[in-house]
Amino acid sequence: MATLLSEPGLETGPAETAATAAATTTTAAPRRTRKISRERVSAHDGFLTHASGRWAKVGGTLALLSLGLYLFAGVSAAHFGGSWLGYSLGTIGALLIVWLTMLGMRKRAITPGRWSLKAWTSAHVYLGLALLVVGTLHSGFNFAWNVHTLAWALMLLVIASGMFGVWAYAVLPRALSDNRFDAGGAITEKQMIEALRSLDRQLHEAAQPLAPDDAALVETSLDEDPFAGSLVARVSGSYPNCATRRAARQLREARAFRPRTAGDPLDKVDSLLARKEAMLGRMRRHLKLKAWLQLWLYVHVPMTFALLAALSAHIVSVFFYW
Amino acid sequence: MSFIVRQIALKASGEEIVRTARVEGDTLTIGRDAACEIHLPDLAVDPRHARVRSSGGNTLTIESIANQPFEVNGRSTVRRELNLAAGAELGFGGYRLTLARDDASGLPEITVRRIEAVSESAEDRDLGTAYTLKGLLPGKRVSAWGFALLVLLSCLAWPVWSYMQFDHAKTRPAQFHGDELWSPGKLSQAHQQLGRDCQACHTQAFVAVRDNACLTCHTQDAHQHIADRPGQTAAQRLTLARGAPAGMAKFQRAVADAFNRPAGRCTDCHTEHEGSGPMPATQQRFCTDCHAAMKERLKDTKLADAGDFGTSHPVLQASLVSGFDGTTPRFTRTALGPAAREEGGLKFTHAQHLSATNGVAQMVRRRVGNFKASGALGCGDCHVADPSGTRFEPVRMETACQSCHSLTFDQIGGTFRTLRHGEPAMVVADLRAFYRSTGPARPASLGGLARRVPGDAARQSDARDYARAVHFYPARADQAIAAVFSPSGACGDCHQITRGGPAASAGFAVQPVAQSSRYFTKGWFTHDRHRQTPCAECHVGVTRSNDAREVLIPGLDGAGGCRTCHVGEGGAHIARVDHPVASTCAMCHDFHAAGGAPWAARKAETRRAPLAGADRRRVPAPAPAPRVAER
Numbered sequence: 001m002a003t004l005l006s007e008p009g010l011e012t013g014p015a016e017t018a019a020t021a022a023a024t025t026t027t028a029a030p031r032r033t034r035k036i037s038r039e040r041v042s043a044h045d046g047f048l049t050h051a052s053g054r055w056a057k058v059g060g061t062l063a064l065l066s067l068g069l070y071l072f073a074g075v076s077a078a079h080f081g082g083s084w085l086g087y088s089l090g091t092i093g094a095l096l097i098v099w100l101t102m103l104g105m106r107k108r109a110i111t112p113g114r115w116s117l118k119a120w121t122s123a124h125v126y127l128g129l130a131l132l133v134v135g136t137l138h139s140g141f142n143f144a145w146n147v148h149t150l151a152w153a154l155m156l157l158v159i160a161s162g163m164f165g166v167w168a169y170a171v172l173p174r175a176l177s178d179n180r181f182d183a184g185g186a187i188t189e190k191q192m193i194e195a196l197r198s199l200d201r202q203l204h205e206a207a208q209p210l211a212p213d214d215a216a217l218v219e220t221s222l223d224e225d226p227f228a229g230s231l232v233a234r235v236s237g238s239y240p241n242c243a244t245r246r247a248a249r250q251l252r253e254a255r256a257f258r259p260r261t262a263g264d265p266l267d268k269v270d271s272l273l274a275r276k277e278a279m280l281g282r283m284r285r286h287l288k289l290k291a292w293l294q295l296w297l298y299v300h301v302p303m304t305f306a307l308l309a310a311l312s313a314h315i316v317s318v319f320f321y322w
Numbered sequence: 323m324s325f326i327v328r329q330i331a332l333k334a335s336g337e338e339i340v341r342t343a344r345v346e347g348d349t350l351t352i353g354r355d356a357a358c359e360i361h362l363p364d365l366a367v368d369p370r371h372a373r374v375r376s377s378g379g380n381t382l383t384i385e386s387i388a389n390q391p392f393e394v395n396g397r398s399t400v401r402r403e404l405n406l407a408a409g410a411e412l413g414f415g416g417y418r419l420t421l422a423r424d425d426a427s428g429l430p431e432i433t434v435r436r437i438e439a440v441s442e443s444a445e446d447r448d449l450g451t452a453y454t455l456k457g458l459l460p461g462k463r464v465s466a467w468g469f470a471l472l473v474l475l476s477c478l479a480w481p482v483w484s485y486m487q488f489d490h491a492k493t494r495p496a497q498f499h500g501d502e503l504w505s506p507g508k509l510s511q512a513h514q515q516l517g518r519d520c521q522a523c524h525t526q527a528f529v530a531v532r533d534n535a536c537l538t539c540h541t542q543d544a545h546q547h548i549a550d551r552p553g554q555t556a557a558q559r560l561t562l563a564r565g566a567p568a569g570m571a572k573f574q575r576a577v578a579d580a581f582n583r584p585a586g587r588c589t590d591c592h593t594e595h596e597g598s599g600p601m602p603a604t605q606q607r608f609c610t611d612c613h614a615a616m617k618e619r620l621k622d623t624k625l626a627d628a629g630d631f632g633t634s635h636p637v638l639q640a641s642l643v644s645g646f647d648g649t650t651p652r653f654t655r656t657a658l659g660p661a662a663r664e665e666g667g668l669k670f671t672h673a674q675h676l677s678a679t680n681g682v683a684q685m686v687r688r689r690v691g692n693f694k695a696s697g698a699l700g701c702g703d704c705h706v707a708d709p710s711g712t713r714f715e716p717v718r719m720e721t722a723c724q725s726c727h728s729l730t731f732d733q734i735g736g737t738f739r740t741l742r743h744g745e746p747a748m749v750v751a752d753l754r755a756f757y758r759s760t761g762p763a764r765p766a767s768l769g770g771l772a773r774r775v776p777g778d779a780a781r782q783s784d785a786r787d788y789a790r791a792v793h794f795y796p797a798r799a800d801q802a803i804a805a806v807f808s809p810s811g812a813c814g815d816c817h818q819i820t821r822g823g824p825a826a827s828a829g830f831a832v833q834p835v836a837q838s839s840r841y842f843t844k845g846w847f848t849h850d851r852h853r854q855t856p857c858a859e860c861h862v863g864v865t866r867s868n869d870a871r872e873v874l875i876p877g878l879d880g881a882g883g884c885r886t887c888h889v890g891e892g893g894a895h896i897a898r899v900d901h902p903v904a905s906t907c908a909m910c911h912d913f914h915a916a917g918g919a920p921w922a923a924r925k926a927e928t929r930r931a932p933l934a935g936a937d938r939r940r941v942p943a944p945a946p947a948p949r950v951a952e953r
Contacts, residue, residue, distance in 0.1 A: 051454070087577075101449065145503075146505055146506060147477040147508055189449060189452075190449055192412070193449065197443050197444050200443050204440045208356075208365075212369070215365040216366070218365055219366050222441035222442065225441070225443070226443050227452050231459060234455065294455050298465070301462045303470070306466075308470065309469070309472075309474045309478075310473045310477060313481075316478060317501075319505070319581075320527050321504055321524040
């Protein structure tokens with residue numbers, strides 16, 4: 001109802017009809033009734049566009065302010081982080097790093113509202129990007145083989161992995177759900193493995209009449225762990241030694257020179273292997289996408305902790321050798 | 323003979339279902355084929371895999387049909403005699419067959435049990451983690467703590483340990499120490515030898531570098547900026563001159579105090595770890611913060627306010643000889659300008675001497691090889707730079723003037739006798755002695771060999787004249803002395819002569835002469851750095867001045883002035899400058915006021931001669947140059 005009332009022209013009372021019109025004999029063309037369209041309004045507003053990019057503006061302002069001060073405050077670049085601007089940027093950067101790290105704690109408590117987790121994530125992303133500018137300007141572009149540059153490099157690594165994460169979260173979920181849809185609708189992860197199990201049972205059943213050599217080939221397919229494969233295989237989605245594919249190929253090669261007979265059990269095995277291969281392919285694409293969605297965190301989180309350690313060493317060292 | 327075969331299947335609930343069958347006959351086949359007595363639906367099992375034969379009694383023989391191996395008690399084999407009493411465990415693919423004797427009937431009993439799932443995918447797995455990267459990568463928690471610990475140990479614990487190890491040691495061995503990981507940048511050229519020893523300066527943990535660390539080595543060249551005064555220490559005066567910080571400066575001061583970084587330390591200006599080149603010159607603001615408007619805060623200062631060199635430097639003041647107290651010259655700092663005069667006591671005509679057309683030039687042309695140039699006198703013929711090239715040696719009569727202005731008065735054989743320069747009494751004595759010991763030339767007519775006019779009258783006249791001449795000859799010394807000291811005489815040519823001198827110098831007195839060896843005592847000027855510029859470009863008056871009292875030293879502005887080239891630190895200038903040289907205070911002035919070359923100029927010296935090792939030119943802090951008064 002609220003949306004109706006906010007429609008222009010419909011704010012005041014009920015709409016006019018022929019019965020309620022004051023002048024029914026008007027020569028004026030009848031007013032076209034306003035078509036009320038049902039627009040699908042999605043309540044979803046991603047963390048990147050949260051609150052019309054409020055945090056993008058805050059982060060951008062922070063970065064621009066830092067850059068402006070760096071360029072125009074007239075602090076000698078030779079002073080590293082030791083000028084008033086350097087200390088200010090350093091303090092802001094260190095507080096930002098600590099606060100950004102706290103997303104890890106914050107995300108375990110989902111709350112609505114202004115300080116919702118989404119708002120927090122949005123701020124995490126944009127302030128993290130601003131940190132790139134703040135932290136780099138704090139360095140004054142003086143790099144060497146020391147703890148200070150180590151902290152900067154770790155910060156860069158964390159931010160870069162985070163940027164990759166943002167890209168992954170923005171792009172990959174669609175690919176993930178596209179992959180899960182087929183003619184029969186979407187399938188879940190549980191259904192994926194159930195489908196494989198069912199195919200394996202059918203294969204096992206269908207392969208019973210086979211000769212030992214052929215049966216051994218089918219057996220290799222059955223013995224293959226669908227979740228096996230190194231990290232490289234997961235991330236690249238490439239499984240060059242897939243037993244199912246090899247079994248299917250070798251069976252077809254073997255059959256090529258055999259006479260075709262009606263009711264050959266190999267027919268069924270072959271079609272089952274083809275279906276299993278397709279199912280495996282889909283599952284592996286799923287695994288690959290999920291790996292990409294997760295992999296960056298394996299850099300982001302450990303490097304964040306390394307960064308916190310390097311940051312502590314950096315700060316202590318500055319005061320230690322004051 | 324028969325066998326009892328028990329097939330055990332599992333319900334979904336895990337409950338076992340046992341189906342017992344009795345197989346008649348002496349043999350029994352095991353295989354995937356449904357026709358086999360023991361049917362094992364497993365693809366790893368041959369359709370007809372093995373045959374079991376009772377050999378009577380307690381023994382069974384099991385052998386492979388197609389030579390395909392199977393397992394007996396965990397060992398792979400194709401044929402085995404089995405003792406029924408001992409029992410056995412057979413393995414075919416995913417099935418396990420247990421052989422025993424049935425207690426009731428005494429027949430061989432084979433229990434068949436599937437122990438492996440049909441396929442790998444059918445294995446139970448935790449779907450919560452199966453689709454994640456768990457197991458493929460070290461856990462995030464583990465690697466997070468691992469990396470953090472690694473960084474803390476290497477970048478925090480190790481440096482702190484290396485500090486504690488040498489906390490009270492005098493020196494550290496020249497090897498890599500953990501705390502070098504903390505070094506934010508290379509030390510400057512001068513401090514390079516300290517490179518490995520952070521604790522040379524950072525003597526105490528969490529205490530900002532104090533002056534005593536610097537003064538350990540800099541025992542000679544760290545001077546007070548100003549001296550103490552009665553009733554006011556230098557520190558008080560400096561604080562007064564600086565004024566109370568306000569605004570941003572006040573805030574910065576408060577923060578620095580809160581973090582135990584007191585003001586006024588050496589390191590306030592002399593910053594380090596900024597690269598391996600020479601230490602950067604102190605920025606102008608370190609001076610102008612106080613000096614730009616010091617008169618307001620320090621009412622009794624004699625110094626004029628000085629800001630940027632290009633725009634707000636006070637008029638240059640040179641230390642000029644203003645007169646003499648007896649024979650001691652009196653120096654007065656005088657603002658340079660057209661009216662400035664120096665009473666050095668000499669007469670000299672720069673323009674006349676440097677002319678390319680007059681008699682002086684003619685003399686130079688005649689005496690080829692005696693002068694640096696062959697057309698006219700040059701500045702360098704009289705003014706010789708001192709060994710450092712900074713200033714000039716005093717012009718000396720003996721080396722500069724005497725080659726033309728000869729003091730020769732007599733010749734004995736090939737030896738010329740000269741009057742003694744600088745000793746008027748000796749000049750008088752020498753001249754008197756000359757006339758006393760010599761006589762007038764004897765007239766030829768008095769000689770015996772001369773042809774004579776007949777009669778004695780002429781000869782007697784000559785003899786009388788000669789006798790008179792001989793008698794009065796010593797008296798001619800007075801004339802000669804008067805001539806020498808007259809304004810156009812040998813002495814009077816260059817010196818101011820007055821009467822009222824002692825009798826020894828025949829009543830003449832030569833005014834004392836002084837040449838200033840350093841005009842700018844509060845600043846630093848070196849001719850060495852200006853070599854590429856001809857003298858007259860700065861000393862512009864030199865070709866016009868015929869009065870030695872005129873001061874030909876260039877001032878700040880005007881033709882030949884410093885600002886012809888030098889502009890402020892940021893390039894600020896008043897008049898147009900063609901080839902500007904940005905000049906900070908440190909170019910000419912030294913905070914530590916040691917009297918020698920300022921630190922920045924010394925640094926320029928070392929930069930000009932960056933020789934390695936033994937060839938390196940040592941640049942010690944020069945001793946304060948004595949103010950030489952030449953007479």
